[in-house]
Amino acid sequence: MARIELRMPELGNEITEAQIDAILKGTGDMVSEGEEIVTITTPKVTMDLEAPATGTVLEVLIEVDDIVAVGTVLAVIET
Amino acid sequence: MAKSIHIDPIATRSPTELASKRIPVHAYARALADEHRVRGADALLEALRHMMVIRAFESGIASLKSTGSYGDLTYAYKGPAHLSIGQEAAAVGAAMALTPEDHIFGSHRSHGEFLAKGLAAIQMLGDNALTTIMEAHGDGALLRTVETHLPDESGRGLAENFLLMGLLAEMFMREIGFNGGMGGSMHAFFTPFGAYPNNAIVGASAGIATGAGLWMKSEGRDSIAVSMVGDGATGCGPVWEALNFAGMAQFERLWDNAGFLPVLFFFTNNFYAMGGQTSGETMSWDRLARIGVGLREDACHAETVDGTNPLAVADAVQRKRQLLLDGKGPAILDVECYRFSGHSTTDVNAYRTKNEIAAWGAVDPIGTFRESLVAEGILDTATADAIQSDVDARMNAVFMAAADPAIAPPPGLGSDGAGIGRKMFTGSETPPDRHAPEPLADPAKVVRIRKNAKKSRGGRDANGELISPLKAITLRDGLFEAILHAALIDPRIIIYGEECREWGGAFGVYRGLADLFPHDRVFNAPISEAAIVATAIGAAMEGGRPLVELMYADFIGRAGDELFNQLAKWQAMSNGLLNIPVVVRCSVGSKYGAQHSQDWSGLAAHVPGLKIIYPATPRDAKGLMASALASDNPVIVFESQRLYDQVELFQDGVPEGNYKIPIGVPDIKHVGSDVTVLTIGPTLYPVLEAADSLAGRGVSLEIIDARSLVPFDYGPVLESVAKTGRLLLVSEACERGSFAMTLATNVTRFAFDALKAPPRVLGSPNWIVPGADLEHGYFPQPFDIEDAVMTDLMGDAGHNRTGSRRWDDLALARSGL
Ligand SMILES: Cc1ncc(C[n+]2csc(CCOP(=O)(O)OP(=O)(O)O)c2C)c(N)n1
Numbered sequence A: 001m002a003r004i005e006l007r008m009p010e011l012g013n014e015i016t017e018a019q020i021d022a023i024l025k026g027t028g029d030m031v032s033e034g035e036e037i038v039t040i041t042t043p044k045v046t047m048d049l050e051a052p053a054t055g056t057v058l059e060v061l062i063e064v065d066d067i068v069a070v071g072t073v074l075a076v077i078e079t
Numbered sequence B: 001m002a003k004s005i006h007i008d009p010i011a012t013r014s015p016t017e018l019a020s021k022r023i024p025v026h027a028y029a030r031a032l033a034d035e036h037r038v039r040g041a042d043a044l045l046e047a048l049r050h051m052m053v054i055r056a057f058e059s060g061i062a063s064l065k066s067t068g069s070y071g072d073l074t075y076a077y078k079g080p081a082h083l084s085i086g087q088e089a090a091a092v093g094a095a096m097a098l099t100p101e102d103h104i105f106g107s108h109r110s111h112g113e114f115l116a117k118g119l120a121a122i123q124m125l126g127d128n129a130l131t132t133i134m135e136a137h138g139d140g141a142l143l144r145t146v147e148t149h150l151p152d153e154s155g156r157g158l159a160e161n162f163l164l165m166g167l168l169a170e171m172f173m174r175e176i177g178f179n180g181g182m183g184g185s186m187h188a189f190f191t192p193f194g195a196y197p198n199n200a201i202v203g204a205s206a207g208i209a210t211g212a213g214l215w216m217k218s219e220g221r222d223s224i225a226v227s228m229v230g231d232g233a234t235g236c237g238p239v240w241e242a243l244n245f246a247g248m249a250q251f252e253r254l255w256d257n258a259g260f261l262p263v264l265f266f267f268t269n270n271f272y273a274m275g276g277q278t279s280g281e282t283m284s285w286d287r288l289a290r291i292g293v294g295l296r297e298d299a300c301h302a303e304t305v306d307g308t309n310p311l312a313v314a315d316a317v318q319r320k321r322q323l324l325l326d327g328k329g330p331a332i333l334d335v336e337c338y339r340f341s342g343h344s345t346t347d348v349n350a351y352r353t354k355n356e357i358a359a360w361g362a363v364d365p366i367g368t369f370r371e372s373l374v375a376e377g378i379l380d381t382a383t384a385d386a387i388q389s390d391v392d393a394r395m396n397a398v399f400m401a402a403a404d405p406a407i408a409p410p411p412g413l414g415s416d417g418a419g420i421g422r423k424m425f426t427g428s429e430t431p432p433d434r435h436a437p438e439p440l441a442d443p444a445k446v447v448r449i450r451k452n453a454k455k456s457r458g459g460r461d462a463n464g465e466l467i468s469p470l471k472a473i474t475l476r477d478g479l480f481e482a483i484l485h486a487a488l489i490d491p492r493i494i495i496y497g498e499e500c501r502e503w504g505g506a507f508g509v510y511r512g513l514a515d516l517f518p519h520d521r522v523f524n525a526p527i528s529e530a531a532i533v534a535t536a537i538g539a540a541m542e543g544g545r546p547l548v549e550l551m552y553a554d555f556i557g558r559a560g561d562e563l564f565n566q567l568a569k570w571q572a573m574s575n576g577l578l579n580i581p582v583v584v585r586c587s588v589g590s591k592y593g594a595q596h597s598q599d600w601s602g603l604a605a606h607v608p609g610l611k612i613i614y615p616a617t618p619r620d621a622k623g624l625m626a627s628a629l630a631s632d633n634p635v636i637v638f639e640s641q642r643l644y645d646q647v648e649l650f651q652d653g654v655p656e657g658n659y660k661i662p663i664g665v666p667d668i669k670h671v672g673s674d675v676t677v678l679t680i681g682p683t684l685y686p687v688l689e690a691a692d693s694l695a696g697r698g699v700s701l702e703i704i705d706a707r708s709l710v711p712f713d714y715g716p717v718l719e720s721v722a723k724t725g726r727l728l729l730v731s732e733a734c735e736r737g738s739f740a741m742t743l744a745t746n747v748t749r750f751a752f753d754a755l756k757a758p759p760r761v762l763g764s765p766n767w768i769v770p771g772a773d774l775e776h777g778y779f780p781q782p783f784d785i786e787d788a789v790m791t792d793l794m795g796d797a798g799h800n801r802t803g804s805r806r807w808d809d810l811a812l813a814r815s816g817l
């Protein structure tokens, strides 16, 4: 059992923050690696962030419309 | 379409072979008796007569050019004479198989194509339709002239005189010419007969015809567009771009109304391109039709046909036309024929033998066809001679009338001499005459639109702090809102560029549109800048209003002819008969170095005929884009990549509803008293910074944002300079030959008495844009602006320079910099 964090990724050196568009998985949901968990928008693109590992969503630390900086922990998955 | 096609590495890497359809060469073998039975004698006799008319017309021009006289006329014709003597069967054969609703786009050698199309249309249209068409053209002025000076008892005869007079008067640059004398020999056209603009740029008609085909498909018309260019045009990149565009896979796979563009690429193959021999010398292909296999398994239905026989050509065009109407296009025809006349009148035939000319003379299309009609008993020699002398007499009368300035006067240029200038732009805005179809989704539910609805309209919060571009409307959003509004109400607006759907445009301006509009409204184009612009022009000529994107201004070069010779010129060259309502967006880059960071707005401003805007704030971007999309003129929009995330700092906010800001009016962004600073594009922001710092030293800047380059109202600048007496112009373009230089020159002239110092242009230096880390030494920075204000305008000799520009402009100029 390990706790794995989903963080707001680096998206090139011009993008410092993004906004949460949608949260696709909630606390307690099972996810498999690569499954989409959160949709974010930067000024330039909209993209889905995928589960970094297979397991259960332990915590979701953001809400829709939050603006998050690069590196922010968005969710935690327990494998 | 992204994600709809799975590229399977196993399947795609399996061995196989590519086969293409075989290409028929001179397969036509129908007996004349059969043609006679199917088409009737009249059609065959008309084909012969139409060839005679073209030959007589061009022989008249040839005679004027070489001897200064023709029949009873003595006249110095000064214009070009690219004659198609010998090629008449190709033109007449094609026209026989086309309806007036099919549109041809021809070449520099187009008198024959134009006359053939016109004569065929006159045959097909009834007297009433002809009268309506002739009355409608130019308030009936040409028709009145023809009725008075070239009367004919039959409706068709009168219409033929109208056709010949309209063309010849155009060549002689007369007011009653089809295009008011603004086009001339290589360009004359008359759309009611389905003859669209003829182009002096080799191959340019291919892309424009493809755009016409695009719009015909969009409207579901039962007609085709024909690109009529020479064999030499197969060497032109834009022709290949057009061929590819017309057969894009998405037309069949992704568009609701499946089928490729109805475009016939009709190559009049006379074996020469000026002095170069295409097959055997300048081209790779041995036979032109082979190029079809370069693109498609069906080889674009390519065929080589006998261009000395009008019936072989008519048969082929008829068959291709049906394929095109069935959505199976594009199609290529390689129509082999021979030009007896020189390329132009300066041609001395140094590149071909007398023998060859004589051998083709023996299969002269007119003589051969006439003989075969006689042999078949369709025509007797006496009748044939009578037709010929009738044609000659008609031609002589037309030449006499067209040359007579009392009958056909030259166009008036106005008391100020600027008459041609007034034809460059139209003041009109033509609203849509129908509703756009319902969008694919409720716009309010589209993520982008939902988020924008929650954003602050202004760029600062109650405490005056800047708001994140994620929470405030940006310049990108301003453009989007204007485009969305226009696209929702106006079905004529189609949006395309290299990544306009899923990607949302190169810099996200279109994000959300793919959820609302099907592929025929928003689509991804190939990496074909020439075809993107050319097709937009063709679609606009047919009634569409394309909004196209070139990712970077640096790619303007790839669409140079299309922007500068086509988009800019057809309104004036058509004497205002055509409007070209195309909006071209291109971004001005940064951080990507020399080929991705150039402000080429001045290059575009140099060419007459384009309206040019360069907004720097979200509010201006939205209002100017709305004006661009409503305008009937071509507009180029420059957008700085550095400003896409810019929020509104100058006004309370960006209005939510739709509004227009007129193109051509500069805007005072900051009131001041000592120095007027006129900014172009993103230089507004470093100037604002400099203004803050200079204010601390007691120097007050009045900042005016140009917003538009063409047109440009000098009023606000002259008023400001009357107050300050000093002018700095700041732009990111290289200084040499830039638009800021033009502005500076004009202000110097118009406000000379008010000036305390000569206007100073601060642009980029005349060398390459360096990469990201060195850009600050290239584009004008706040320190450079302060230096220029203090030393050049305020005359502060003791000013301690802090910018990076320590060079000597005169010394640099001497070495080409
Ligand atoms: C882009 C461009 N390059 C060169 C020319 C000069 N030019 C005029 S006609 C011509 C030859 C074109 O050959 P082809 O397409 O075979 O037509 P043809 O003259 O044989 O009818 C050339 C090179 C031009 N008008 N446009």
Ligand SMILES: [Mg+2]
Residues within 6 Å of the ligand: B230, B231, B232, B268, B269, B270, B271, B272, B273, B274
């Ligand atoms: Mg040729």
